[in-house]
Amino acid sequence: MLKRRPLVTGNKTYKDVTDDICELIERPPGIHFMGLFLSVQVLFLFYLVVLACIVYTGMGLMGVNSPVGWGTDIITFVFWIGIGHAGTLISAVLFLFRQKWRTSIARTAEAMTVFAVMTAGLFPILHTGRPWLAYWLLPYPNQRGPLWVNFRSPLVWDVFAVSTYATVSIVFWYVGLIPDFATVRDRAKNKVRKKIYGALSLGWRGSARDWNNYEMVYMLLAGLSTPLVLSVHSIVSFDFAVAQLPGWHTTIFPPYFVAGAIFSGFGMVITLMCIVRHLVPKFKDYITIDHMEVMNKIILTTGLIVGYAYGSEFFIAWYSGAPYEQYVFVNRAFGPYGWSYWIMVSCNVITPNIFWFKKLRRSIPVMFVASIFVNIGMWFERYVITVTSLHRDFLPSQWGMFDMTFFDLGALIGSFGMFLFLFLLYLRLVPAVSIAEVKPVLFVGKDKPGGHH
Amino acid sequence: MANPIENVVNKLEDLLRPKTKSGLVGIWLDDHKMVDAARMVRESGIQKFEAISPFPLHGIDDAMGIPRSIIPWVTFIFGLLGCGLGTLFTYWVSAVDWPLIIGGKPMFSLAAFIPIIFECTILFAALSSVGAMFYINGLPKIDPVIIDPDLTCHKFALFVPEESDGYSKDNLEKIFKDMGAIEVRPAEF
Numbered sequence: 001m002l003k004r005r006p007l008v009t010g011n012k013t014y015k016d017v018t019d020d021i022c023e024l025i026e027r028p029p030g031i032h033f034m035g036l037f038l039s040v041q042v043l044f045l046f047y048l049v050v051l052a053c054i055v056y057t058g059m060g061l062m063g064v065n066s067p068v069g070w071g072t073d074i075i076t077f078v079f080w081i082g083i084g085h086a087g088t089l090i091s092a093v094l095f096l097f098r099q100k101w102r103t104s105i106a107r108t109a110e111a112m113t114v115f116a117v118m119t120a121g122l123f124p125i126l127h128t129g130r131p132w133l134a135y136w137l138l139p140y141p142n143q144r145g146p147l148w149v150n151f152r153s154p155l156v157w158d159v160f161a162v163s164t165y166a167t168v169s170i171v172f173w174y175v176g177l178i179p180d181f182a183t184v185r186d187r188a189k190n191k192v193r194k195k196i197y198g199a200l201s202l203g204w205r206g207s208a209r210d211w212n213n214y215e216m217v218y219m220l221l222a223g224l225s226t227p228l229v230l231s232v233h234s235i236v237s238f239d240f241a242v243a244q245l246p247g248w249h250t251t252i253f254p255p256y257f258v259a260g261a262i263f264s265g266f267g268m269v270i271t272l273m274c275i276v277r278h279l280v281p282k283f284k285d286y287i288t289i290d291h292m293e294v295m296n297k298i299i300l301t302t303g304l305i306v307g308y309a310y311g312s313e314f315f316i317a318w319y320s321g322a323p324y325e326q327y328v329f330v331n332r333a334f335g336p337y338g339w340s341y342w343i344m345v346s347c348n349v350i351t352p353n354i355f356w357f358k359k360l361r362r363s364i365p366v367m368f369v370a371s372i373f374v375n376i377g378m379w380f381e382r383y384v385i386t387v388t389s390l391h392r393d394f395l396p397s398q399w400g401m402f403d404m405t406f407f408d409l410g411a412l413i414g415s416f417g418m419f420l421f422l423f424l425l426y427l428r429l430v431p432a433v434s435i436a437e438v439k440p441v442l443f444v445g446k447d448k449p450g451g452h453h
Numbered sequence: 454m455a456n457p458i459e460n461v462v463n464k465l466e467d468l469l470r471p472k473t474k475s476g477l478v479g480i481w482l483d484d485h486k487m488v489d490a491a492r493m494v495r496e497s498g499i500q501k502f503e504a505i506s507p508f509p510l511h512g513i514d515d516a517m518g519i520p521r522s523i524i525p526w527v528t529f530i531f532g533l534l535g536c537g538l539g540t541l542f543t544y545w546v547s548a549v550d551w552p553l554i555i556g557g558k559p560m561f562s563l564a565a566f567i568p569i570i571f572e573c574t575i576l577f578a579a580l581s582s583v584g585a586m587f588y589i590n591g592l593p594k595i596d597p598v599i600i601d602p603d604l605t606c607h608k609f610a611l612f613v614p615e616e617s618d619g620y621s622k623d624n625l626e627k628i629f630k631d632m633g634a635i636e637v638r639p640a641e642f
Contacts, residue, residue, distance in 0.1 A: 014507065014607035139546060148546040152555050157568035164572040168579045175583060178592075179605065183507065186602035202587075203471070203594030206605055208491075208504035208513045210590045215509050216522035217586040224528075224579045231575075235568055436508040 006445035007101055010285040014439050020282050021433050022184055026193075029428060033279055037424050044421040047414025051126065054407055059129040061407040068390045068402035073127035075382040076412050078236055079264070080120030080419070081162065082257075082378060085229055086265020087113025088169060091176075092225035095218075100444055101294060103437040104286040108276065109269050110173045111430070115422040116268070117166045119415050124158075126411070154238040161235040168228055172221045178204050179214075179436040233261045240385065247328040247389035250316065256309040260381060263302035263348070266295050267374030272423065274368040276432065286433050289362050296361045299374060303352030306381075310349065324394060332388045336401065340380050341388070347377020379412075469595045476502075476614035477622055478600055478640040479629030484510055487609040490632035492516040494611060497628065498619035503642060505600065505610040527585040528578045535577025539570035600640050612642045 012020070029037070054061050064071040087109040094102040125134045137159045139149045149156045181201035188194040204210070237257035240248040273292065277284050317329040333341050351373045354360045361367070392399045426432070481487040484506065491504050495518055504513055513519070540563075547553075548560035558565065587593070604610055611634075613625055629637045 018507075018606040139542075145551065148551045150553075150555060151543045151547055151569055152558055152562055152565040154568075157572075160569050160572040164576045167576060171579060171583055175586075179508070183605040186599060186605045202592040203469075203597040204592065204605075205594075205597050205599075206505050206507060208506065208510070208517055209519055211506065211509040212514055212519050213522045213524055213586050213589050216524045217582050220525065220528050220582045221579055224575050224582075228572075228575045231568070231571060238568070439508045440511070 004445040040420040043417025050410035072408040073123045077123035078382045082261035084113040084116035085261035088229040092222040095222040107434040119419045154242045165232045180431040233257045246324040259305040264378035267371040270371035296355045300355040307349035344380040347373045473641040474614040479634035480636040481609045501617045502613040528582045531581030532578035536574040539573030
């Protein structure tokens with residue numbers, strides 16, 4: 001009979017699981033962590049300064065112009081939203097598929113989703129140029145008519161999709177955290193910690209009736225998040241696909257964007273998990289090399305889907321016989337922005353193929369580097385889609401170029417400061433592996449008297 | 454005269470403070486034995502009692518006779534409500550209150566409104582389900598009774614309140630001890 005691999009290594013008992021995971025919250029951080037945290041904080045402060053400059057002076061500081069009216073802000077927004085998708089895929093979709101290996105990475109992946117969506121959300125608001133009027137995006141009774149939003153516009157769909165996604169992700173994440181906060185509360189020796197985590201746990205008791213309703217809600221949220229996450233990136237792709245612009249106006253965009261989002265998101269999960277495993281060696285028993293290998297397989301699969309989408313786009317451009325469409329694609333690969341196209345292809349189509357080999361799939365340094373390449377490639381994918389389609393359209397007299405300024409780069413790089421700042425804070429303040437979810441799968445792959453699996 | 458704000462705070466605290474019952478508790482280290490004990494307690498004729506565990510236990514619902522949660526109905530009804538309100542709102546805004554011809558589309562362009570309606574459905578369904586869970590489970594509560602702090606870590610407990618029909622301290626003590634409880638004592642929960 002095929003033997004299942006254990007999901008948690010190191011022969012842990014229930015008590016060990018609690019101790020291992022809560023320890024991170026209860027002891028002061030080490031030198032490695034503090035070093036990383038301080039440098040991330042500097043980057044975050046730099047980001048705030050860049051944002052303040054842009055808000056104070058105006059969008060003129062960034063590279064957007066006519067005809068390239070969508071620049072770094074939109075590219076980076078799509079990039080971060082995409083990152084978030086892997087977290088929901090792990091926490092919701094894999095839950096519905098009863099993939100038990102998801103339990104030890106779901107919490108951190110879901111946290112990544114929440115922080116990525118928070119980071120992403122700032123960009124379209126910044127792009128409006130007058131962020132203090134961003135609430136105009138919402139339909140509310142006002143004294144300007146009342147003037148309502150245009151519900152036929154994909155940009156309004158996006159406001160609804162992203163805000164619903166952010167809300168439901170945060171709620172889903174928090175519901176998962178309630179029993180774990182209760183665990184931290186009950187073992188707290190420190191009075192302040194007991195109070196704070198007691199409030200966060202909402203007075204959770206863990207009776208069988210509580211669990212009965214809790215598990216039902218958890219499953220329902222997973223079931224609701226699954227179509228939600230697919231809708232979000234489909235709607236993000238509609239921002240492009242609904243416009244009558246060659247290179248954007250294609251029906252392949254929704255599935256292509258969703259696959260790309262999962263691809264980049266898993267890239268980011270691998271990057272973060274490598275960092276977590278380095279910072280917290282104890283977590284290697286929970287986030288095992290088997291987990292990393294499975295995620296690399298998903299990167300390989302979605303990478304192939306993305307590669308297929310690139311090919312299909314080219315084929316359809318030729319097959320459609322539309323000269324503008326054909327020109328856009330030739331211009332993408334061989335025009336002035338050809339370099340970005342080939343960066344995208346080498347990072348997204350070529351790099352993941354190393355994961356055909358088991359040895360490379362299970363090597364931490366290899367996957368760390370590859371995951372960063374995946375993320376670079378996916379940022380460039382959005383760059384290619386946005387910039388190459390806009391910079392040359394129907395009339396050559398309207399052609400132009402897009403050059404990134406210092407502030408474009410600052411906002412892009414600085415956003416990693418915000419994301420990592422939130423992530424590192426999370427790592428020390430919240431149980432980073434779901435305690436209540438790992439315990440039931442503790443004995444998977446092991447022979448335990450009286451056990452089921 | 455007491456401060457009115459203080460009054461409100463006190464009332465709120467009373468509302469959020471759990472009402473406890475006294476009874477007998479048995480504590481186990483092995484979850485399977487605890488589930489078996491729960492079945493025996495139920496077979497002895499006691500219907501209302503509690504099991505406390507650090508994670509959801511396989512088979513405890515059957516052992517204790519806990520019915521399927523009613524929350525899916527809340528999700529369904531509020532999902533429908535979100536869907537209906539989303540449709541109504543987009544229709545009212547686009548065709549009644551602010552009718553504008555945009556892109557030659559009809560005033561009530563249902564196809565273009567589906568993303569909005571869909572997101573409203575999900576948002577209503579998700580938030581109402583969580584709200585229902587909070588309501589049914591009585592969350593939030595302040596200062597919940599903690600029988601043993603390890604019950605959110607590695608211990609499992611059964612609590613039988615004195616007021617339940619068929620409560621007999623000696624009989625329960627015997628069941629708990631026979632089933633391998635490491636600790637049996639009177640408690641509040």
